[in-house]
Amino acid sequence: MNNNKNVKPAAIPDKAYELYDKYAHGLLNRRDFLTAIGGLALSTAAAASILGGLMPNYALAEQVSFNDPDITARYQTFASPDGHGEGRGYLVTPAKAEAKLPTVLVIHENRGLNPYIKDVARRLAKAGFIAFAPDALWPLGGYPGNDDEGRQMQGSMDREKIVADLKAAARWLKRLDAGNGKLGVVGFCFGGAMTGLLAAELPEVVDAGVPFYGSPPPADKIADIKAPLLVQLGALDSRVNERWPEAEALMQQHKVAYQVHRYPDSHHGFHNDSTARYNKEMAELAWQRTLAFFHQHLG
Structure with a gap:
């Protein structure tokens, strides 16, 4: 640690x-x-x-080493016929499991599978989940090693194909033999928006969603959400926060199970411990709530 x-x-x-x-x-x-x-x-x-x-200084973001004896980490490809044909991500499992385990899809920000997101996957495995973090940039060779280039690469890609790849990853993970058939999704920024979108467009696949400071799902898709959502927002993140009141009203109207937490003194990206946006106290609280939420809804 x-x-x-x-x-x-x-x-x-x-x-x-x-x-x-x-x-x-x-x-x-x-x-x-x-x-x-x-x-x-x-x-x-x-x-x-x-x-x-x-x-970002990613040396600061390693809370769980890839050498931790409690986990096993490797890269895994999956088929994505409606997207780029093939996707790849970072699969992390607890080293010892006596029963089938819940699975969690981890969706990165708008810059690819950087070291912080890989560490989030390891944290989930350390807590007893099978975690898989796909890299949207894999069709272009994968995360390039720095965020600036990663943002440019992701911005050049077909968004609908990225979404299709994420859907394929979700379906693949839910069917994993070692999994218990329950799938959670957690995402950050772009990944937060994708978390809500997958919950709306894959209601039979997603069993629980935790979007961190992402835009809400499209208004015309909110009625389709069946999974409970735990929405994590930084109180100082006005750009994202101003979009949520309308979504909350629609969730109430359509009886979507959701909770929203707005963390004080927290900017967009407050969970990312590689930059000054990190709010240690609020990030740890949000993370403990995330784990408890997944344990509750995924078994």
Whole structure:
């Protein structure tokens, strides 16, 4: 367990988080982002400190080693006839299991299967689940090793084919011989949006969903959701949060079982322990709620 989790520099202004969120989601190009960050700081050193805190440092994100004796991790391909033909992901299982186990699909952000998401899969296996994290970038060779290039690669791809690959991964995982036939889905940012979408479009496949700071499912699909949802939002994430009240009203109207938690003092990405957006206390609370929710609904 890595205990050095407080990576946040002393003085990152709220505006910097807003700028990074726009940059990370393609609303601001890199040059304009760097120029804007420079404009927030009184010195070059201060700007470098802000930028260093915002950009991911994946050495900080390893909570469970791939060498942990309690888990077994490997890469696994799966067929995706409606998508790119073949997908690949990171499959992590508990090393010892006396019975069939619940399965959880882990869906990454808009940049591919980076080390943080792989660690999330290992955390789930450590907690007794079979976890599978597909890499949407596999048709282009997989996550390239840095988020900037990963974002560009994912942005160049056909979104509908990505969705089809994720659906194929969900179906494959639910049928896994070692699984108990129950499937949970957890996703972050883009993956959070995909979690709700899969719950709506695969109601017979998804048994529970935990979207972290993702956009809600399309309004015209909410009535189709059968799985309970645990929605995890950062209270300071206005871009995403403003979309949820309408969705909540529709969920109530259609009697969808859901809970929404808005975590105080938390930005978009607050669970990601590789950047200054990480809120250790709230991330740990959200994670314990996630595990309890999956144990409750997946058996």
